[in-house]
Amino acid sequence: MNHANLTLEQAPSIFTPLRYFITAPLFLIISGVILLVSGPDLLENRWNLYTLALTHSLALGFISMSIIGAFFQILPVVAGCHIPQSNSTSFIIYCFLVPGIVLLILGFILNTPILYKLSLYMIVLSLSIFIVTVLKSLLQNNSELASAKSLNLSIISFLIAVILATILLAGYAWPDFGLLRQYTHLHIIWAAVGWILISVIGVSYQVIPMFQITSEYPAFIKIFLTRLIFIFLIALTFINLLNNSASLDISSIEIVLTSLLAVSIFVFVFTSIKLVLQRKKRSPDSSLWFINISFFMLALCVISHLSSLYLSTDLSILSGMLFFSGFSIPLIIGMLSKIIPFLIWYHLHKNAGKSFRKSHKIPLMTEIFSPFKSRLLFYVYIASFTSSLIAMFTTAYVFYLASILWILLGTLLFLFISHSIHIYTSFICNISKSTEMA
Amino acid sequence: MSSETEIIVDVSELPPPKPMEIVLDALDEIKPGQYIRMIHRMEPHPLYNILMDNGYRYKVDVSTGLIHIFIWKSVDKTAENLVKSCIND
Numbered sequence: 001m002n003h004a005n006l007t008l009e010q011a012p013s014i015f016t017p018l019r020y021f022i023t024a025p026l027f028l029i030i031s032g033v034i035l036l037v038s039g040p041d042l043l044e045n046r047w048n049l050y051t052l053a054l055t056h057s058l059a060l061g062f063i064s065m066s067i068i069g070a071f072f073q074i075l076p077v078v079a080g081c082h083i084p085q086s087n088s089t090s091f092i093i094y095c096f097l098v099p100g101i102v103l104l105i106l107g108f109i110l111n112t113p114i115l116y117k118l119s120l121y122m123i124v125l126s127l128s129i130f131i132v133t134v135l136k137s138l139l140q141n142n143s144e145l146a147s148a149k150s151l152n153l154s155i156i157s158f159l160i161a162v163i164l165a166t167i168l169l170a171g172y173a174w175p176d177f178g179l180l181r182q183y184t185h186l187h188i189i190w191a192a193v194g195w196i197l198i199s200v201i202g203v204s205y206q207v208i209p210m211f212q213i214t215s216e217y218p219a220f221i222k223i224f225l226t227r228l229i230f231i232f233l234i235a236l237t238f239i240n241l242l243n244n245s246a247s248l249d250i251s252s253i254e255i256v257l258t259s260l261l262a263v264s265i266f267v268f269v270f271t272s273i274k275l276v277l278q279r280k281k282r283s284p285d286s287s288l289w290f291i292n293i294s295f296f297m298l299a300l301c302v303i304s305h306l307s308s309l310y311l312s313t314d315l316s317i318l319s320g321m322l323f324f325s326g327f328s329i330p331l332i333i334g335m336l337s338k339i340i341p342f343l344i345w346y347h348l349h350k351n352a353g354k355s356f357r358k359s360h361k362i363p364l365m366t367e368i369f370s371p372f373k374s375r376l377l378f379y380v381y382i383a384s385f386t387s388s389l390i391a392m393f394t395t396a397y398v399f400y401l402a403s404i405l406w407i408l409l410g411t412l413l414f415l416f417i418s419h420s421i422h423i424y425t426s427f428i429c430n431i432s433k434s435t436e437m438a
Numbered sequence: 439m440s441s442e443t444e445i446i447v448d449v450s451e452l453p454p455p456k457p458m459e460i461v462l463d464a465l466d467e468i469k470p471g472q473y474i475r476m477i478h479r480m481e482p483h484p485l486y487n488i489l490m491d492n493g494y495r496y497k498v499d500v501s502t503g504l505i506h507i508f509i510w511k512s513v514d515k516t517a518e519n520l521v522k523s524c525i526n527d
Contacts, residue, residue, distance in 0.1 A: 209479075211453055
């Protein structure tokens with residue numbers, strides 16, 4: 001079978017994903033500031049408005065911002081999907097999403113209906129454009145790749161999470177509408193497991209064997225795992241809706257379904273760790289440290305959630321902390337420290353003509369984002385995460401230390417990405433000058 | 439296929455961006471009537487834009503376990519015919 005010229009001109013402009021990647025660390029800084037301003041009370045109650053501001057700053061501002069950027073980059077390159085006018089579409093989504101998230105965070109902190117309303121309009125508009133664009137592109141392409149199939153499911157999950165979020169936020173924006181808090185659990189599982197985790201699994205199928213030179217994920221996992229997770233999510237949704245409408249006792253069914261979901265996640269975690277441990281070429285790579293710790297913390301997060309179900313104790317704050325700061329944050333940092341230098345390196349090669357490449361040395365990936373920077377980020381991350389965990393059981397001083405460390409982590413990440421972009425723009429200027437002189 | 443017409447670049451066990459760095463260097467080595475056979479474990483989609491923008495053409499053979507990408511200068515009809523016969527074989 002031959003494929004000629006398969007993805008000509010499908011790679012997007014560098015700023016299509018980069019505008020999201022450079023903005024994401026700013027929300028990590030904002031999250032640290034929220035921690036600092038709110039104080040340790042935030043760890044006491046998941047319904048605290050500061051807690052909601054923090055979780056949405058992380059989930060939408062840091063995690064989803066990075067995943068949306070990655071989608072624009074990965075769909076054409078990895079799944080071979082063409083996104084029409086991806087640069088302008090990405091820009092429009094960005095222009096509504098960023099102020100929308102800021103207004104939502106302010107809305108929670110100030111508890112002001114007008115801010116909730118404005119954020120609702122902007123976020124729903126931007127995410128609707130994103131979901132429709134990506135879904136259309138995936139369906140038109142109809143790729144047989146396991147990654148593309150999983151990304152399809154993650155986008156549908158995102159749609160469900162956004163619909164539930166709209167219902168919930170409407171309760172804050174229009175108090176007469178009533179706060180339908182019973183949908184919160186569904187909103188969380190569709191956002192965390194459906195959107196974030198299925199995206200991570202789908203991307204891992206391609207990216208882990210590619211960057212870590214591991215074997216491929218086993219075929220049965222690539223075919224069935226994300227589909228099973230999606231089916232369990234649908235079943236959990238029906239059970240919850242049934243419970244809300246008929247007041248049935250569904251706790252035992254919910255425990256069984258959640259346990260099946262947990263087993264599916266464990267299968268992914270252990271397969272990934274096994275592949276990485278058995279990889280063909282072993283070279284020191286700090287992005288791997290982020291990935292390893294992230295998968296390990298995902299397993300702990302699932303154990304924590306299961307424990308709260310089986311033991312009937314509320315461990316939601318611990319599970320949330322493990323999901324956000326143990327799993328998602330290191331995974332995103334590890335991903336950004338690989339993708340950004342690769343993107344810049346690639347676009348420099350793409351823009352530089354043959355003669356320019358001969359006369360100027362285009363920087364290596366390790367010069368664009370040095371291993372020292374990745375290691376520094378890792379050490380600061382470990383300090384932030386450890387102090388956050390300790391803060392759950394000790395004095396307020398450790399809590400404030402953790403807040404400052406998260407701000408430091410976000411600031412370093414922002415500065416390192418900015419420096420990488422500076423390297424890119426400097427070289428592009430040189431290429432333009434060289435072209436004019438020629 | 440004789441080595442006079444084929445430059446084999448096996449990058450199947452290298453992480454990004456090494457495969458692309460090596461093949462871009464190898465492009466400078468192509469003489470008239472020669473082509474590159476790049477052996478990779480996955481399709482290097484980002485490479486294709488660079489090739490097309492710089493006056494090269496390519497064909498991809500995924501019929502074996504590994505991906506074989508054949509690259510030649512767009513003006514070199516001899517190399518193009520060699521690639522076609524190679525893939526048809």
